[in-house]
Amino acid sequence: MPSEKTVFDPNPALAKSAYVSSMSQYKEMYQKSIDKPDEFWGDIAKQFHWETPINYDKFHTFNFDITKGPIFTKWMDGATTNICYNLLDRNVRNGHGEKIAFYWEGNHPDDYSRLTYKKLLEEVCRFANVLKNKGIQKGDRVAVYMPMILEAIVTMLACTRIGAVHSLVFAGFSADSFAERILDCEARLLVTADGAWRGEKLLQLKSICDQAMAKCSQKGHNVETCVVVAHLGRVTSPQGTQYSSNKTPMTPGRDVFWHEIVPQACTSCYPEWMEAEDPLFMLYTSGSTGKPKGVLHTTGGYMVYAATTFKYVFDYKQNDVYWCTADIGWITGHTYVVYGPLANAATSVLYEGTPFYPHNDRFWTVVDKYKVNQFYTAPTAIRSLMKFDDELVTKHNLSSLKVLGSVGEPINPEAWHWYYKLVGKERCSIVDTFWQTETGGHVLTPLPGAIPMKPGSAAVPFFGVQPVLLDESGKEIKGEGEGYLVFSRPWPSLMRTLFNNHDRYETTYFTKFPGYYCTGDGARRDADGYLWVTGRVDDMLNVSGHLMSTAEVEAILTENPAVSEAAVVSKPHPVKGECLYCFVTTTENGVFDEILIKQLKQAVREKIGPFAQPDVIQNAPALPKTRSGKIMRRILRKIAVNDRDVGDISTLADSSVVDQLFASRPQGA
Numbered sequence: 122m123p124s125e126k127t128v129f130d131p132n133p134a135l136a137k138s139a140y141v142s143s144m145s146q147y148k149e150m151y152q153k154s155i156d157k158p159d160e161f162w163g164d165i166a167k168q169f170h171w172e173t174p175i176n177y178d179k180f181h182t183f184n185f186d187i188t189k190g191p192i193f194t195k196w197m198d199g200a201t202t203n204i205c206y207n208l209l210d211r212n213v214r215n216g217h218g219e220k221i222a223f224y225w226e227g228n229h230p231d232d233y234s235r236l237t238y239k240k241l242l243e244e245v246c247r248f249a250n251v252l253k254n255k256g257i258q259k260g261d262r263v264a265v266y267m268p269m270i271l272e273a274i275v276t277m278l279a280c281t282r283i284g285a286v287h288s289l290v291f292a293g294f295s296a297d298s299f300a301e302r303i304l305d306c307e308a309r310l311l312v313t314a315d316g317a318w319r320g321e322k323l324l325q326l327k328s329i330c331d332q333a334m335a336k337c338s339q340k341g342h343n344v345e346t347c348v349v350v351a352h353l354g355r356v357t358s359p360q361g362t363q364y365s366s367n368k369t370p371m372t373p374g375r376d377v378f379w380h381e382i383v384p385q386a387c388t389s390c391y392p393e394w395m396e397a398e399d400p401l402f403m404l405y406t407s408g409s410t411g412k413p414k415g416v417l418h419t420t421g422g423y424m425v426y427a428a429t430t431f432k433y434v435f436d437y438k439q440n441d442v443y444w445c446t447a448d449i450g451w452i453t454g455h456t457y458v459v460y461g462p463l464a465n466a467a468t469s470v471l472y473e474g475t476p477f478y479p480h481n482d483r484f485w486t487v488v489d490k491y492k493v494n495q496f497y498t499a500p501t502a503i504r505s506l507m508k509f510d511d512e513l514v515t516k517h518n519l520s521s522l523k524v525l526g527s528v529g530e531p532i533n534p535e536a537w538h539w540y541y542k543l544v545g546k547e548r549c550s551i552v553d554t555f556w557q558t559e560t561g562g563h564v565l566t567p568l569p570g571a572i573p574m575k576p577g578s579a580a581v582p583f584f585g586v587q588p589v590l591l592d593e594s595g596k597e598i599k600g601e602g603e604g605y606l607v608f609s610r611p612w613p614s615l616m617r618t619l620f621n622n623h624d625r626y627e628t629t630y631f632t633k634f635p636g637y638y639c640t641g642d643g644a645r646r647d648a649d650g651y652l653w654v655t656g657r658v659d660d661m662l663n664v665s666g667h668l669m670s671t672a673e674v675e676a677i678l679t680e681n682p683a684v685s686e687a688a689v690v691s692k693p694h695p696v697k698g699e700c701l702y703c704f705v706t707t708t709e710n711g712v713f714d715e716i717l718i719k720q721l722k723q724a725v726r727e728k729i730g731p732f733a734q735p736d737v738i739q740n741a742p743a744l745p746k747t748r749s750g751k752i753m754r755r756i757l758r759k760i761a762v763n764d765r766d767v768g769d770i771s772t773l774a775d776s777s778v779v780d781q782l783f784a785s786r787p788q789g790a
């Protein structure tokens with residue numbers, strides 16, 4: 122396996138036509154973005170429409186030092202704009218009205234459609250008017266639980282047009298998780314679909330929403346309106362059966378079908394002018410205490426940064442077709458399916474299904490069908506596709522591809538090479554983009570025409586981003602070394618707060634190292650200055666790119682009356698990256714058996730979502746604890762991978778526990 126010394130230069134043909142075509146050009150632009158951030162971002166901001174002009178004398182202010190006062194970040198404060206206006210009206214005015222904004226590709230290959238910028242604008246205005254009719258006003262939260270269909274994007278943009286704050290929840294989360302999020306943001310209106318096919322699986326989205334809304338009502342919060350897209354009746358089911366929307370249970374007075382109210386609404390809607398620092402959307406991400414955090418992004422900075430990263434990181438040119446496979450329920454879907462591409466008048470593919478339906482070459486079929494130039498997916502998808510015959514890739518014409526993106530977790534060199542050689546034919550650049558829900562956009566990444574690639578390294582900071590590595594005591598590590606990955610100043614799309622909880626925002630991200638935004642990840646800097654993200658340094662797990670906390674899973678396990686204590690650690694997994702390995706201690710009367718294991722796995726699926734199902738549940742008569750009672754997870758991680766090299770265990774209250782746990786590892790774990 123080539124080591125980190127192996128460096129892959131960008132294809133010279135790609136470099137030649139790229140916006141940034143050499144390391145020296147990158148360095149020059151980067152330096153300007155750091156030395157003169159107001160000028161750098163100010164020039165970019167001028168390409169957008171501002172209803173109230175930007176005050177360039179006070180372009181951006183911030184405080185990252187908790188010892189000096191409250192944490193805040195402001196960009197272009199006081200200027201007003203509307204992101205929907207900039208994404209749609211501005212592009213239509215600039216001659217892109219007939220340009221395709223989205224090619225929609227359904228789960229079934231027979232289902233597809235397209236939408237131009239002009240038509241998208243009309244649909245957005247219609248739905249914006251519907252939202253207004255339903256009493257939704259600037260600042261109100263709208264919950265969205267949608268499959269990958271065009272109405273999801275229409276919904277998001279309609280919210281932004283009237284200044285409502287959308288709060289999407291990935292439609293793979295359980296009713297419990299969804300209810301918790303609706304309650305936290307006090308959503309007044311919910312948008313969903315009757316259901317959707319993912320491969321051969323039918324997702325009953327409306328019924329999950331019904332359960333979630335019922336749970337909210339029990340807690341005293343009533344969702345006033347639920348708009349339902351009748352989607353199943355218009356698509357081809359894998360079995361060829363016909364679905365009728367009459368089957369969808371609708372609660373009179375609350376639930377209404379999209380097709381019964383949207384088509385007759387007016388196709389124009391004057392945009393609400395929003396301050397640059399007004400909330401744009403919120404999106405929940407897991408927190409290490411178990412309670413999800415409502416990350417809040419604001420309007421102006423997010424718009425400018427999403428647009429800029431999309432342009433440079435994918436080197437998007439006007440006739441290109443771009444495809445990001447991420448679900449819109451995640452931040453990648455927000456910034457790089459919706460906001461970034463539309464801000465650049467791009468043409469994108471929106472795909473509803475899985476990589477495996479109807480065959481394991483669906484991704485490559487779609488790349489060929491739409492002649493995709495930039496393809497953006499996750500390492501877990503790459504790893505699951507690597508298992509199949511090369512022929513599934515090689516039989517398709519993938520010559521349109523120029524840039525291949527990776528996001529969500531570190532990409533292992535083996536997957537990187539497969540992606541580079543087999544999919545990219547050694548002609549394409551791979552952009553390994555490191556970022557977070559909180560960062561709003563890419564923060565570490567190579568640029569495809571300029572930065573030589575090292576497999577597994579997210580390379581260099583994007584413009585305006587200043588990464589720092591710190592040791593445990595908060596001392597900066599200069600040059601080569603490994604430490605906590607932090608940032609010493611904000612870029613325009615850094616989250617501004619956690620919804621209704623600025624205290625938690627300050628403690629989670631700004632308290633450990635005053636003066637820095639703390640990512641929660643570790644990273645290493647090599648001799649060339651490249652950054653290698655090594656993974657979470659907190660109690661978070663990344664399963665197939667889904668972030669979750671050990672605490673939230675432990676809380677679910679201990680809810681079972683047979684369980685007295687639980688500890689969850691991550692174990693490396695060949696496809697998912699990491700998987701959940703759970704240790705449970707039963708109560709005096711509890712019995713550890715197959716039934717309990719099944720119950721616990723089911724509980725995690727139901728409370729969080731199917732993607733969170735644990736791989737292993739091990740009986741732990743006792744857990745390795747220090748004398749002060751702290752569980753030593755380091756040791757549990759060793760047991761999970763059956764590595765006897767556990768290191769120093771002298772601080773354990775009872776060290777015999779370790780041998781016991783090694784001996785009782787379940788077969789095949």
Ligand code: WT7
Pocket residue numbers: 406451452453527528529530531532553554555556557558559579640641642654656657663666667668
């Ligand atoms: C966490 C953020 C960014 C959108 C998807 C996930 C990990 C993400 C990379 C990468 C190494 C990565 C980090 C980060 N991560 N991208 N290219 N290399 N690690 O968003 O759910 O907020 O998760 O994902 O651990 O902190 P998220």
